[in-house]
Amino acid sequence: MKGALEGIRVIDFTRVLAGPGAARMLADHGAEVIKIETLTGEIARLVIPHHDNVFGINTSGYFINTNRNKLGVTINLSDPRGLELAKRLVETADVVIENFSAGVMDRLGLGYEALRAVKPDIIMVSMPGFGQTGPYRTYASYGPTLQAIGGITYLTAFPGHEPAGFGFSYSDYTGGWPAQYAILAALHRRRKTGKGLFIDVSQMEALCALYGASTLDYVVNKRAAKPTGNRLPHRSAAPHGAYRCQGEDRWCVISVFSEKEWQAFCRAIGNPAWTADERFATLLSRTVHMDEMDRLIEKWTLERSAEEVMEIMQRAGVAAGVVQSSRDLVESDPQLRHYQFFKELEHPVIGKVAHENVPFKLSKTPAELRRPAPRLGEHNEYVLGEILHMSKEQIAKYTEEGVIGTPDLG
């Protein structure tokens, strides 16, 4: 089956996750994504977890999951002949993605103006942490520091506790999303107008755009958002939280919004006497006595497994769910299994291995996992030979002289 982006070629200069993840979405939907790495490989090849803890340039599960469906070439961009190769690839392409600090592509001679000179309708996304302008434009960042400066580390915590935030780089996703939808929207415009576009994504701003009504609450009501743990301060929700269940560190979340859901919740836990108490009878009184109510609910959940709590609640029509660990996701969640969320691909070095599959499904042009991530320099010969029409001798000469890398396929 053909993918939605059949016929689109993307040149991917990005490293680690935000950029490579954005390019992955295009590759998963049929675009030909050519990943350009340094001769020693992109840094994500060093990022854990390496399969079965065996370190190798081709064994990082992190790299493998993020770069499937792409072709990989290793080009020395500090050699003018390498730069020329990159430019010639751009000439054949529709989209360029890069996430160097602001100014680096310009210094390399690969800035938007230079690329537009060789491919007038090129769509180019630059997506470093802080964008192309502004006082932080040259500052380095990674997920945790972006999340911190963007405010979500401070806000994701229980009141009175130290900031908690995320144990991973959520901002690599939130920064990647606008890159993806802007590229796709720009492709639509290009079809109508023939014009390319330069898209300047700032990962910090992409994150700051995701706090809902908090900005307006600050601007209109002069109230600055504070950490609220698992509660929704401005919404009619009580109970709303994570409740400890049987077993070690097992939790189930329960959220009740309407009066109807409250009644269903009470029935589901067997209408214990406390639910009739005036402290909990109305939404308003429940929100005042939330801590007390949570303790009473936890007495009930502690006698059950998290899965049992979820099932009882869902049968009653109350939104509830297990706080699932990755073991739950990979091994037992029947819904993710139904959707083949983890899908195996044969990798030439580590063998059959599960990948995270695209999380949505287009009925006529679904994403497809066609090939595993490239081993180091795996497609040097194909890309330079088939796309740039270089002879075998030329490729061998460039390899010998370090313009392109020596493939390491082990």
Place this chain on the structure above:
Amino acid sequence: MAEQAYEETLLGDLRVLDLADEKGVFCTKILADLGADVVKIERPGGDPMRNNGPFYHDIPHRERSLYFWQFNANKRGITLNLENADGRAIFKRLIKAADILVESYQPGYLDGLGLGYGELSKVNPALIMTSITPFGQTGPYRDYQGSDIVGVAMGGMMNVCGHPDTPPVMPFGEQAYHTVSNYAAIASLLALHHRDAAGVGQHIDVPMQSCVAFSLEFPNLWYIHWREVLGRRGTAHGSTGLGAYTPNVYACKDGHMCTFPGHIPTDWIDADGMIGDLNEPKWQDPFTKLSPECQAHKMEITAAWMKTHTKAELFEGCQNMHISWSPVNTFEDLFSDPHLKDRGFFVPLEHPELEETFLYPGAPMKMEETPWKLRRRAPLIGEHNLEIYEQELGFSREQLALLAAGGVI
């Protein structure tokens, strides 16, 4: 006219119908911000989302929900009752002229009304229908209810948020809803690309749970490749492997700083006379240096020193030494942040009926030729009924009065 629209926005030629609740309301916002004409279809009397706080000056009012304002700016709004035969007939006429429909009802609801993808694609074969649900259109959990906290819990995100000695904590700001909405917008535009090439629409199934599970970086990979579960480790990052791990966040003079593992401004700490024994040979041995004990000792000394400096001092000082630390900004800090200010992140939007202008969060990206713009505040209830029903569909005022009396619009 149409050509003009392309010059100004990316999606100016598209009509999007918006039947989404909180799960999908940001998807249609993204499309509207890219220039699409998004028409929000509310039930007569207004969408339930209008009851979501906070409210303008804290006075609950269906036209003053800041939640509704935030997520529906740039959209137009009409009222229509889909549970009524006249309403459904009108809806099908709207579908004829639509490019994308975004909806977030429980699976089967629209089918039950005769408005499922099968029916609608007969009316308009080029229609892209994007269906957002908690768990998906099929599968054992298809009928399960899902809120934002259920999404981050079942998708595996909450399990890696929080400190080991507290319960799992929900990411701030309804991140499961934001996550699924972003993927739904991406999916819709992937389908648009196929439609532009092949002329046909399609149905898209976007489950919130898998969208969250796809956005976790480490936990699934730890389990797949190591058979290890990554749990709550406070502010330590998943790239710091098993066993002893170093938190990223430490208190400083006026708040908190986020550090970068292994990178500390040794010379600066030394110049301040607080380096302790860190320069002694026993901590310099290349093997010892990598040990958890050495890391812990290093950060203990660093943390004590950080208390003597402010966020601003540490941020600028470290970045100038190419050490990528950053301040843990509070929410109010964002409004004085020089970078956001310089890039004009917060943008003013006028509310003419209140004769006031408010700052809204702005663009995630800049595009000189097709700028991201806030063009209009969220619609009032039925604000564009006449524009759509009279001017576009050709109903007379009398007919519209009848439809209103019948509870259709």
